[in-house]
Amino acid sequence: MAIPLLVTIELAPGHLSRLAAAGFETHYAPTATDRAQAVEHNGGRIRAVLTNGSRGLDASVIAALPKLNIICALGAGYENIDVTAAKARNIIVTHGPGTNDTSVADHAMALLMAIARGIVQSDSAVRRGEWATSRQLRPMISAKRLGILGLGNIGEQIARRASAGFGMSVAYHSRTPRADSAWHYLPSPVALAQWSDFLVVATPGGAMTWHLVDDAVLSALGPDGFLINIARGSVVDTAALIDALKKRHIAGAALDVVEGEPDVPAELIAQENVIITPHIAGRTPEAAEATIRLVLDNLQACFAGQPVLTPVR
Structure with missing residues (x-):
């Protein structure tokens, strides 16, 4: 059965397809309205979130996702993810150091x-x-x-x-x-x-x-x-x-x-x-491939019961 994944950031269609092919039921919510609707209608099912440091994930959203197992930050930054709230529920938080x-x-x-x-x-x-x-x-x-x-x-x-x-x-x-x-x-x-x-x-x-x-x-x-x-x-x-x-x-x-x-x-x-320039320093084909590959590796490790590769300590 596909694992429900909430994506809160803009993501290339090819990367969304790779997440689906890897066994994730992707709920794509790059706008505030999309996110609110996704949490309202599917919050009780979501087990993983893909975000980034700028967008983050606050304690109120974490609380609205009772089955959440893992939060993945695309890229190295995770400053707006409430890591304390996540760890209080034993939710894994990962990021992408070295990818871009x-x-x-x-x-x-x-x-x-x-x-x-x-x-x-x-x-x-x-x-x-x-x-x-x-x-x-x-x-x-x-x-x-x-x-x-x-x-x-x-x-x-x-x-x-x-x-x-x-x-x-x-x-x-x-x-x-x-x-x-x-x-x-x-x-x-x-x-x-x-x-x-x-x-x-x-x-x-x-x-x-x-x-x-x-x-x-x-x-x-x-x-x-x-x-x-x-x-x-x-x-x-x-x-x-x-x-x-x-x-x-x-x-x-x-x-x-x-x-x-x-x-x-x-x-x-x-x-x-x-x-x-519009926050594009890390946006190259090489960096994009490295970041999505690491996200997939972390997600697959988590749901296979294995240690994730790049946890936020």
Whole structure:
């Protein structure tokens, strides 16, 4: 008998088909209305949920699913899943560390280069017929200083690309120094920003990192510094960022994530010294295959009575 699975996020048709082929009765509910209806009509039957860190799963929904055995987060993040509520009922929670690290690190470097060299702005200017006036001096990347806020798997991959590919000096800040790291540790986000030419945000989301990049950090980054965020929009204080961009307190920002996405503040969009991509850093065919494969492996292990591969501890 097929196992009822609630999918609360957008998922490619091919991936939905693979879940069905693996023996899951998929209830696809990517919108709030869909989710409410799915819980109302099938909540008593649902045994598994597929979500992600941004969408999460709160305690009230967990309580409405009395037969729930497992919650799978697609990707590494799980900040909006109420893990405490799940564990109180012995519900397994899994996530996908390592499945999209390479893709996200590639995208971080693409954003860094694009904002430093003004690629997007120059392309737009040429299309407007402004060839001559758009030929401004833009900063180099090579041999500059790269600060990484949060040196996890993705931060480490960004550091290696920057160091090996561009000869950049690399420093980082995280809650504790990493004894195995080759990179220079700095004691606070402000100290890291003050040191950096480019500051890449690569932390997890959640309450612990909410608005970690605030006015003080942006002021420390300074008028020649660039901010790149491929982590979570909640890590950056949007109002402070808009103010810093408007007043040229920083040189620019390149964002793959925005606080409150998919709604992006009009005042942020209006700034010429920012580029924004729609949370696509981890969206490559290779990463998509790795993430769905891990979800399937975790689901199948759970319902076979075996240990899951990547539990949230």
